[in-house]
Amino acid sequence: MMPPSPNRDIARTWKYHNATKHSEWSIRASPHYLDWQNHPFPFKIYTTIDPNPLPKDADQTGIVALSAIGASSVPGDAEKVPALGDLARILYFSAGITKKKTYAGGEIYFRAASCTGALYEFELYLVCNDLPDWKAGVYHFSPGDFALRLLRAGDFRGVLVHATASESSIARAPAIIVCAGTYWRNSWKYRTRTYRHFGWDNGTILANMLAMASALRLPAKVVLGFVDSEVNALLDLDTSREVAFSMVSLGRINGESPATPRELSKLNFPTIPLSKSEIDYPGLREIHEASSLETREEVAEWRSAASRWERAAARATRVRQGDASRGGGRVRDSGPTDPIEQVILRRGSTRKFERQPITLDQLLTILTTSTQPIWPGFSLLNNLYLIINAVDGLAPGAYYYHVATADLELLKSGNFRNEARYLGLQQDLPGDAAADVFFLAPLDPILDVFGNRGYRVTQLEAGMLGGKIYLAAYALRLGATGLTFFDDDVTQFFSPHAAGKSATFLVAIGKGRKPPQ
Secondary structure: OOOOOHHHOOHHHHHHHHHOOOOHHHHHHOOOOOOHHHOOOOOOOEOOOOOEEOOOOOOOOOOEHHHHHHOOOOOOOOOEOOOHHHHHHHHHHHHOEEEEEEEOOEEEEEEOOOOHHHOOOEEEEEEEOOEOOEOOEEEEEEOOOOEEEEEEEOOOHHHHHHHOOOOHHHHOOOEEEEEEEEHHHHHHHHHHHHHHHHHHHHHHHHHHHHHHHHHOOOOEEEEOOOEHHHHHHHHOOOOOOEEEEEEEEEOEOOOOOOOOOOOOOOOOOOEOOOOOOOOOOHHHHHHHHHOOEOOHHHHHHHHOOHHHHHHHHHHHOOOOOOEEEOOOOOOOOOOOOOEHHHHHHHOOOOOOEEOOOEEHHHHHHHHHHHOOOOOOOOOOOOEEEEEEOOEEOEOOEEEEEEOOOOEEEEEEEOOOHHHHHHHOOOOHHHHHOOEEEEEEEOHHHHHHHHOOHHHHHHHHHHHHHHHHHHHHHHHOOOEEEEEOOOHHHHHHHHOOOOOOOEEEEEEEEEEEOOOOO
């Protein structure tokens, strides 16, 4: 009899989740401090591999940002192979360096997608066949010099087809991007809570990536069902420090699937140390191992869980219809028409909000644009709850957002700026913002259906939704910022409607004190 899969031992997820909750007491009692002398280096540098520079001067797509952000798929079944310029734009506007600031102590480089603490713990790898102007291989993307470094020469897509149990989008993709998280680069600040941050920070990258793929008319799909060990081996990752977390298929070709994977040799390419020393947080490896899939059969079974999730979701989110206030959310057909590239370059994390209202039309546009389908075949795992502080046409209060109908259901009315401030770790930002979007997920049915892998998906989805909200807000020339929270207090505030759900992310929206340029 086969031993049970670690993915089905959901007690391990609950152990991690409960141990990494924030409370007022845990924040005040924490002895942790930031050791700036041991700050991790923000780039993975292979010291013995020559760079292959990427083109930097590609034309903009001209696609309006809101259209690109809200697109859920590229219609049709025609072949579409990304050119080198397409890949360069996708990599740059997903994880490239877009801003630089100089401080007394040095420089900090900001990237295209938001990241907690500006620590940028995710590495991107490209796996492709022969493309126009580019040879087949496995490459590492280096944002520091905007180049790709060849790790393996040849077509290794078959390894990913095998690892995903012949996922159709991977089997037909001429290019695949694998995202891998580096523990220490984020845990230097956030310690064991970093695995939650993996989801958020990878999610914002994917939000940008999908928007750019849409603008380039490239089919793209986020794939989370794969045998982790096979993907890690392809990239030759030291899994005590770095692990594959997600992948994205790019483009579409017809014909036979890539060849059966060949035996993989160890690469052992040296890299620059991240810092003088690293602190190990075993809980990070434990939750990642618990959420890993071990066989192709397990991957196929996991992927088939989508239909069961639809039934579980219907039970978990029974509508307790209250006052459906001003529904009919829609994407604006007028207003800012900046292309997606300009919006990504303009995006930042708002540091201060003016206590000024935004319009209901703006709020609904942000919500509707951001919650278009992400997962083909099943609905979102996260639910959206809001504290409305200042939205013209909408009474202040606590609300639940019905994604299917784009309705805002009033849960309780009142001025909750003080409560918003408290829930967001007693920071001014959520108290001053016009609206705060809290993501809460029914983890019990999610884990029952998807196992521990469902926790990874839930956190990643929250990051993707948050990333889309960021982009949509900046497309409307508003501001936004992602925040963390007091877990159980968030659930309590939105209860009884949110009873049994777990907080996963928070995004504040409003007018920045220094308006975006």
